[in-house]
Amino acid sequence: MYVTTAVIGAGHAGLAASHLLTAASVDHVVLERGEVANSWRHERWDSLRLLTPNWLNRLPGAAYEGPDPDGYADMSEVVDLLERSAKDVPVRTGVNVASVRRSPEGYTLTTSEGPVHARTVVIASGACNRPVVPAFDVPPGVEQVTPFDYRNPSRLPDGGVLVVGASATGVQLAAEIQRSGRPVVLSVGEHVRLPRVYRGRDVLWWMHHAGVWAQRYDELDDLTRARRLPSPQLVAGSTLDLNTLTSMGVELVGRLSAIRDGAALFSGGLRNVAALADLKLNRLLDTFDEWAGTAPGERHEPTRVPESARWRLDLRSGEIGSIVWATGFRPDYSWLDVPVVDAKGVLVHDGGVVGDGLYALGLPVLRRRGSTFICGIEDDARDVIGHLVQGLR
């Protein structure tokens, strides 16, 4: 098969790329290992809803049209949004890309349906292909669960649960596991604290309108850091910060430093990571007020840190039945046989332009802070596909 452009992945990024390619009359195909919106269908826990309110969830060819613009989509609604965007998109489902190599004409993709030859390739295979699990020597008898395995608390063994990581995934799972009656110990490293609502509006309304998401990748002080920033402590509908969790009975401990002789050892620096997050939250709210040109709105109680947080937890005592690793996700480029990934496994690109006709879409802060979110993909796709089309001439 010969095409001008092969797009890998039929998630929000691949679909957006296809719309822009069609608009530019570039013949292309979207190769999808599973079905449209595959990760949203198969790699998410039951209760997950998008962090962005419905009115923000816009894709080329599909916007929210339901009765609750201020609500938050569950996974079936996300799949529905993507399926509507996929109408008229040339998706080939069930096609796994095993490798991408350079060829005289551009690239050769080895797929489960035979080779595909393309002048240009758009990598839209997602930012969260693999859960990151740190290499620790966990004693046998303690079950280990990643967010890809986790569906709901009832599948966890009885007993206490150590949730490692306090970004969006960690705080959401800690809350629902604690509610299920399993006592949760939450290991907290650096994190991003956000209230759900500020001055009566969703905090992401502020991020969107105050221009935070519009900040360009090439104008940020520290792009590497921005791209590695953990997801904010947010959940659909209400504030879910560390104070909320403490009030629910979740026990906070520091960042997991090591597991030694069957005991988890936590950093004694919990107070400082909480202080850093509180300071950053207040600075963010200050920028909102500055943008609004008004007197400061409400400020939040500083994070309550236990007077003496435990720094050692014996994993052999029976207190902990399972560990949930909410320690982030990484993209998988093991199939990419082109030297464009650095020693740490990070794709090297300039705003989605990898070089030599290779492009990426759907990565955090790809071209602006808003790139991380579904609603950020259309602007990114316009820029990236614009570059691609220029290169074809």
Added chain:
Amino acid sequence: MSNGVNVQALLDAREVLKGAPEAAQFTWRASSKWQHGVHSTTKIQKFFGLGQEQSHKSESVFEADHPEVFAAEDNGVTPIEYLLVGLAACLTAGVASVAQNRGITLNSVESVVEGNHDIRGILGADSDVRNGFNDIKVTFTIDADASPADIEALVAQSQKRSAVFDALTNPTNVTVEVA
């Protein structure tokens, strides 16, 4: 505005070492000699870094002993107090560097470091009590041309990038051998 920290040199070093991780490997050394009783003298001058042997301008000598309430001669500070020296010095250096980088002029930076220690641990009087500090508290008093929130941010950032804060708050593998 200057606090006397050459931030540009540090930022340049950060860029260079990003591409040369081997040059970033340092080994700090101290040589200690027993004197008498629980008194020892430790000297520091040479270290390794940037791929070669390095040396401080001059040798520093540290006397360590225990106080008279420990039935010792008190020829110097208690070893665990040296940890307080390290923590205070490291955080203070961090405050000055971060302030320099953020364009904040410091007029004075003072801190008090308190380490709470239950000595029943080291005496073997109660096996449930640890040998080291139970907790450490650092209190900074800073006069700077900045808002209270900016000063708090300086102190928070200095902890985030402190070698001694990390060494005290996270476990480290320690090997002790007889040569």
